[in-house]
Amino acid sequence: MLALVQRVSEAAVRVDGRITGEIGAGLLVLLCAERGDDDSFCQRLLARLFKLRCFSDEAGRMNRSVVDVAGGLLIVPQFTLAADTRSGTRPSFTGAAPPDEGRRLYELFVRLARQAYAPVGTGVFGADMKVSLINDGPVTLWLRQGLKAELPT
Numbered sequence: 310m311l312a313l314v315q316r317v318s319e320a321a322v323r324v325d326g327r328i329t330g331e332i333g334a335g336l337l338v339l340l341c342a343e344r345g346d347d348d349s350f351c352q353r354l355l356a357r358l359f360k361l362r363c364f365s366d367e368a369g370r371m372n373r374s375v376v377d378v379a380g381g382l383l384i385v386p387q388f389t390l391a392a393d394t395r396s397g398t399r400p401s402f403t404g405a406a407p408p409d410e411g412r413r414l415y416e417l418f419v420r421l422a423r424q425a426y427a428p429v430g431t432g433v434f435g436a437d438m439k440v441s442l443i444n445d446g447p448v449t450l451w452l453r454q455g456l457k458a459e460l461p462t
Contacts, residue, residue, distance in 0.1 A: 310350045310414070311390045313339040316363050316448035320383045322432040323439040330430025332381025336363075337442050341390035342406035342414040351418045354454035358382075359426065363448050371448075382422055385432035385440060386415045408435070 314336050321331035338358065342350075364373035364380070375382065388411055392400035405411060412434045422429045432438045 310343060310346050310354045310418075310454045311341040312354060312358065312452040312454075313387070313390060314358065314361065314363070314450045314452055315339075315442060316445045317383075318443040318445045320440070320442035322383065322385055322430070323441075324433050324436045329433050329436075329438075330383050330385075332383045332428060332430050334378070334445070335380030336361075336375050336382055337440070338382060338384045339387040339390060340384055340415060340418060341386075341388050342411040343391050343404055344406055346406055346410075346414055348414070348417060350454045351414055351421060354452060355418060355421050355425070357452055357454065361450070361452070363450060376426065381428045381430065382426065383430040383432075384415075384419050384422060385438065386411070386434045 317335060317337045319333050320337040322329050336358070359376050360374055362374050363371050364375065364378045366372040388402060388405040389400070391405035392402055393404055394400050406414060415434050419429065419431055432440070
């Protein structure tokens with residue numbers, strides 16, 4: 310699984326002009342399931358996300374997690390994170406999980422997040438979404454959990 314995590318002052322997702330999810334200060338999580346991912350990857354990636362120290366303490370150092378600062382989570386499905394752009398001019402998305410499996414893993418990730426933490430907003434899997442955000446810092450980080458994360462590069 311891939312997650313592009315952005316520390317935000319605020320973020321929202323709109324589908325057909327309607328807000329489907331929004332948060333104040335917290336983390337915008339663009340999430341992609343890759344081929345071969347399973348349920349355990351959701352659990353491990355979520356645990357890493359909750360522990361990720363990307364919020365500043367009193368000294369201005371990144372020592373606090375989203376849990377520590379009681380920030381929001383806005384989880385947005387984005388299969389394009391799995392794009393292979395190494396050749397040609399059109400990205401290949403063969404590394405992304407098939408749509409049914411991607412949806413299942415996205416919904417599991419959201420369900421686990423909501424069971425463990427609130428508030429959690431979401432995008433809509435497969436929809437044409439408009440995502441707005443104010444990146445705080447800016448702070449943007451990659452998290453990867455799964456088979457490809459464990460391979461040496």
